[in-house]
Amino acid sequence: MTRIAFLAGAAALLLTPLSAIAADDHAIVAAPDTLKWTPGPPGYPKGAEFTVITGNPGQEGPFVLRLKAPAGYKVPPHTHPADENATVLSGSVTFGMGDKVDAAKETAVKPGGYFKASKGMAHYASFTEATIIQVHGVGPTGITYINPADDPRKSN
Secondary structure, X not given: OHHHHHHHHHHHHHHHHHHHHHHHOXXXXXXXXXXXXXXXXXXXXXXXXXXXXXXXOOOOEXXXXXXXXXXXXXXXXXXXXXXXXXXXXXXXXXXXXXXXXXXXXXXXXXOOOEEEEOOOOOEEEEOOOOEEEEEEEEEOOOOEEOOHHHOHHHOO
């Protein structure tokens, strides 16, 4: 009887960490009407709004954010210190690769479409209509403009 009690107790101790890990899992539900949109960070041209769904793009770890851009919004050629993954949720966006805007290198992406720019890859975007994209990646991330004069943080 004591052997059975010992084995049951040992099993309970071994399973405790697994249940503790399971208890740390959190579900995140992001209903569109509950999102808190704010003006974009200083590194992005004025006019867009951002909302962070989960994580923190400026810190280590995974993150998901959304960008809401008005028609005519543009982000000049730039790079990121980590991979950028973008899915168009509504509207459309034109992505181009390279360190200069070149219409021949642009691709229009419509709702449901996906775009990836690998770490350090120069790219740019223009929004022909009001658009929402969802961006996910692993932080920390940021933005570095190819032409420093394009950086809104440097304008007075």
